[in-house]
Amino acid sequence: QVLSHNLYTVLSIPHDPVALEEHFRDDDDGPVSSQGYMPYLNKYILDKVEEGAFVKENFDELCWTLTAKKNYKPDRNGNSVVSHKDAFKLWCLFNFLSEDKYPLVMVPDEVEYLLKKICTAMNVELNSCELEDYLSQEPQGQGGLTVWQFLDMVNSGRFLRGIEQEAISMAVEEVYQEIIEDGYLWKKGQLRRNWSERWFMLKPSVLSYYMSEERKEKKGSIALDKHCCVEVLPDKDGKRCMFCVKTSSRTYEMSASDTRQRQEWTLAIQTAIRLQAEGKKSLHKDLKQKRREQREQREQRKAAKEEEMQRLKQLQEEKERKLQELELLKEAQRQAEILLQEEEQRRRQQHEEMQRTLEIQLQEAEQARASMQAEMVLKEAEAERQRKRILELEDMQERLQEALQQEVKARQDEEAVRYAQARLLAEEEEKLKQLMKLKEEQEEYIIKTQREKQVLKLEMENKNKCLEEAQKQLEEVRVNRQRVDQDVMAAQRKLRQASTNVKHWNVQMNRLMHPIGPGDKRTNSSGGVFAGYQPLLSRRDSSLK
Numbered sequence: 001q002v003l004s005h006n007l008y009t010v011l012s013i014p015h016d017p018v019a020l021e022e023h024f025r026d027d028d029d030g031p032v033s034s035q036g037y038m039p040y041l042n043k044y045i046l047d048k049v050e051e052g053a054f055v056k057e058n059f060d061e062l063c064w065t066l067t068a069k070k071n072y073k074p075d076r077n078g079n080s081v082v083s084h085k086d087a088f089k090l091w092c093l094f095n096f097l098s099e100d101k102y103p104l105v106m107v108p109d110e111v112e113y114l115l116k117k118i119c120t121a122m123n124v125e126l127n128s129c130e131l132e133d134y135l136s137q138e139p140q141g142q143g144g145l146t147v148w149q150f151l152d153m154v155n156s157g158r159f160l161r162g163i164e165q166e167a168i169s170m171a172v173e174e175v176y177q178e179i180i181e182d183g184y185l186w187k188k189g190q191l192r193r194n195w196s197e198r199w200f201m202l203k204p205s206v207l208s209y210y211m212s213e214e215r216k217e218k219k220g221s222i223a224l225d226k227h228c229c230v231e232v233l234p235d236k237d238g239k240r241c242m243f244c245v246k247t248s249s250r251t252y253e254m255s256a257s258d259t260r261q262r263q264e265w266t267l268a269i270q271t272a273i274r275l276q277a278e279g280k281k282s283l284h285k286d287l288k289q290k291r292r293e294q295r296e297q298r299e300q301r302k303a304a305k306e307e308e309m310q311r312l313k314q315l316q317e318e319k320e321r322k323l324q325e326l327e328l329l330k331e332a333q334r335q336a337e338i339l340l341q342e343e344e345q346r347r348r349q350q351h352e353e354m355q356r357t358l359e360i361q362l363q364e365a366e367q368a369r370a371s372m373q374a375e376m377v378l379k380e381a382e383a384e385r386q387r388k389r390i391l392e393l394e395d396m397q398e399r400l401q402e403a404l405q406q407e408v409k410a411r412q413d414e415e416a417v418r419y420a421q422a423r424l425l426a427e428e429e430e431k432l433k434q435l436m437k438l439k440e441e442q443e444e445y446i447i448k449t450q451r452e453k454q455v456l457k458l459e460m461e462n463k464n465k466c467l468e469e470a471q472k473q474l475e476e477v478r479v480n481r482q483r484v485d486q487d488v489m490a491a492q493r494k495l496r497q498a499s500t501n502v503k504h505w506n507v508q509m510n511r512l513m514h515p516i517g518p519g520d521k522r523t524n525s526s527g528g529v530f531a532g533y534q535p536l537l538s539r540r541d542s543s544l545k
Contacts, residue, residue, distance in 0.1 A: 007045050010062050012054040019044050055215055064088050071148045080155045086169050087151055089176040094147045105144030108135050121171035186255035202268055205276055226277040230266045456512050
């Protein structure tokens with residue numbers, strides 16, 4: 001609550017204790033951590049801050065009060081190089097010159113720049129070598145010194161030894177006013193035309209002036225734009241080191257304490273006008289940005305130089321390696337020359353030995369040639385015999401070729417005959433199958449005819465029985481013959497007709513009794529029996545009629 005109230009007051013924001021109570025209602029047990037406080041700080045305090053509505057120095061003093069008690073450790077015996085107030089100003093300068101990232105650190109170049117500014121204000125030269133030794137021994141996080149390491153370094157006295165605290169305080173004040181861009185000037189009034197001492201604070205867009213350096217009562221401001229200008233005025237009215245700021249609506253006359261201060265103010269106001277026209281915020285921020293760019297360029301050049309050195313080193317190593325390889329090649333060449341000489345000598349000896357061997361072999365070849373000529377004569381005779389033998393063999397080969405062709409043709413003819421024979425055998429087998437089939441059909445027909453013959457035989461037996469009965473009847477008819485004499489003529493006609501019918505039946509009976517076969521002309525023996533019965537049948541028929 002106390003911290004929030006102080007922040008509300010310093011940042012000129014209406015205090016809202018209810019929001020604090022509402023925000024921490026669910027988490028009011030135990031202390032609040034920084035992570036727990038940051039959401040409230042961002043939402044209810046920092047988001048409501050308006051640019052230019054508060055005094056930055058008061059906010060810096062509050063931050064210094066909150067952090068210095070825990071982190072700033074001056075000499076307990078009161079032998080510190082800088083006072084507590086100067087330490088606060090150095091803390092503000094550190095925050096202004098530090099890198100724009102958290103945690104805040106000041107790179108070694110900015111540390112040297114700030115110390116040189118302080119030493120220049122005291123007309124003392126900074127020992128850069130000693131500073132480099134100190135920075136190389138001091139552990140640096142994130143590539144630079146923290147503000148507490150910087151204050152410990154200043155209080156160590158290594159760079160400001162033998163200088164009174166008052167001189168150091170004045171130098172720090174001068175550098176602070178130069179960089180923060182504020183200080184006292186005499187200003188001439190517009191209505192009463194009297195001179196009054198005012199505390200001026202310069203920003204890129206406005207030059208404000210207050211009653212005192214506490215800046216509790218603001219007396220006015222001068223808007224700066226690209227149409228403004230600064231001019232140096234001659235001394236008058238008992239005032240010296242005069243200059244004026246001309247705007248489009250008014251001219252402001254001011255007086256500095258000395259020529260150096262007037263030069264610094266005129267230069268600062270001109271720079272502010274130029275920065276306003278260029279859209280930039282602060283001279284020292286612009287210079288800081290330029291120094292940063294120079295550092296980056298130096299680092300790039302350094303990296304390029306290191307890369308070049310590394311490349312040169314690699315080239316040197318490559319050169320040395322090539323030289324070593326060259327030496328090895330030269331040594332190998334010398335060894336090769338020695339080996340070549342030894343090889344040449346050995347080859348010469350081998351050549352001499354080979355020449356001697358060839359001479360011996362030549363003599364042996366001459367001897368062999370003589371023997372070979374004798375052998376050649378024998379070989380020629382043998383070759384002649386072989387040629388004759390070859391001719392005979394060729395003739396025999398031709399005859400064998402002819403015989404082989406004849407054999408092939410005979411084999412082909414035999415194959416054709418065998419094929420025709422196989423075809424005939426297949427046809428004969430097919431006809432045999434057909435014949436067997438016909439034979440089976442004939443056997444079946446014979447069996448069928450025998451069965452019909454048995455049936456006809458039974459019928460003949462029945463007819464025989466009938467004939468017997470007819471004989472009996474004929475006997476009876478003979479008895480009655482005399483009574484039918486007058487019908488004899490008629491009976492004879494009928495008998496002829498019956499005889500014709502009987503003949504017809506005999507033919508039919510013969511056809512039924514015997515199967516018709518090819519070339520079978522046998523006569524039926526039963527024809528005579530039927531013929532003997534014709535008169536009887538005729539008489540029976542007549543009696544029946």
